[in-house]
Amino acid sequence: MSIHLMLVAAYLPADVVTQSQKLALMKIGDSADDETRLSKPGMKRVRAWVGVGEKRCTTIVTELVAKGLIERVEVGMLGRRAVYKVFPLGVPAIPSNDDLDTRFQAADAAPKNPRLARPGVARAAPSKPAMTHEDIDARADLDAMSLAAGEGVKQSGFPRGNPDQTQPRVPPGEPQGLPQGNPKRSPRGTPSFPSSTAFLPSPPTPAADAAGEPRGCPKHATPAASCRGCKTNPRAERAARDRERAEAERQSQRDFMENWHADLAEARQVAHDRPQDVEAARRLARQAARAAREAPGGARSPEK
Template sequence: MSIHLMLVAAYLPADVVTQGQKLALMKICDSADDETRLSKPGMKRVRAWVGCGEKRCTTIVTELVAKGLIERVEVGMLGRRAVYRVFPLGVPPIPSNDDLDARFQAADAAPKNPNKARSGITRAAPSKPAMTHEDIDARTREDLDVQELAAGEGVRREPGFHGWNPDDDEARVPPVEPQGFHGGNPKGSTGGTPSFPSSTGVLPFPPTPAADAAGEPRGCPKHSTPAASCRGCKTNPRAERAARERERAEAERQSQREFMENWHADQAQARQVARDRPQDVEAARQLARQAARAGREGLGDARSPEK
């Protein structure tokens, strides 16, 4: 345990290490030896100090290695802790009070957000710190008074919804007509309720969306009077195409079924002939062997070079 190294790590400025890196470095320094500066903190202890997950803790240790604040001497394995050397480039000195004052003055003078920094503007002095809860309540009341005075109200009210209805003479809507509406019916208007034109189709269903693109006739020839659509009686061109497709598929399946039945019948007949007349089967086999032999001999003569 090295108190000196842990104090050195605790006084590192914010532009060198983040809060998580500082906590991890302080734990590694807490487990280090004063002379060799070797430390075996263990990942569980470092995670407990930093308060993060295992992967984030490993990343923080790697960031400390990249900044030169620690170095790995031995890699940790199952059942063996990793060994680190603290401050391998040299131990920084502990800052004095003057150094800390200069550091904090520079930090206070620097803008909080450099992208939105405004030059030439002095910052207001901080208010007196609140000592008790009564001071905080007094500040809250002062803020409310300032807001209500800015709004022109004479009575201070608590934030939230009010618990009463407005007076009768208090008008919610100004007694004028909105500018977006006319003040009466236009010329030629009957003054009745407007209505939309009725549909020109006979049936309640419109034609198919792709009827024009596919060149389909806008009407059914099966009716005496062509209608806008025959979807209700299922005689529209799309339904007819679907029915023809189903009939074609059913005919194809029927032909395949008949082919398989005929094939099985032929195979059964051939097996029956083989059982009834085995001598004919053997004669056919001999003829097939002789034909194959003759074919091979003829092929060999054709491939041999001429003398």
């Protein structure tokens, strides 16, 4: 157990390791030897310290190896723990109070979200902490006076609100090349691109009036070439025709099977009611087959 290596890992800055990586490194350093800096923490112990799954724990250890904070001496196997060497490039020093003050001052001066920070804008000094309720009331009165004077509420932190109107971000007017105004059936808001052409009227063919062709969907006040609600678009019409054709084929097959079963049942009923007729028909069939075999050119005809 090495308390020194664990403390060194605990004081690493945030730009070097993340919280999960720091916890994993602290556990590996806690299980290391002071002289050799070799550690056998075990995956279960590291997972318990970090509080993640097995795959995520393996990924964190690999990230520490990539950063040069640890290195694998022996790979873990079933029944044998992996061996790591902590800080193979050298053990950093534990920072002093002055080093920590410098680090925290730089972190406090930096923006919380660099992507949203405006260049060239310095952060305002933090407000003086309120000691009593009178300080809070005085601050609220000052904000009310600023609002009445039209100055706005000045608070600490990043500047809020829109910039001055003298320097607008978006140039006035509509951009060139885009449709002017609102298209048909638009929400009457900002100018946008034209919506779907499904509501546009269907242009008739040159001979539509003479041939009496329908002009789109007749169920609407404004005829449309495609109507999903009325199923008048070409794709829906083709699908409907295909369904009707398939249903007609299935119905014809069902009719054929029903007729076939009816004929078969009728033949069985005749055989059951009149067995003498069935026997006579069989006798006639045997005689016809015998005559066919004995006829010239039949199966039993003498060879020429």
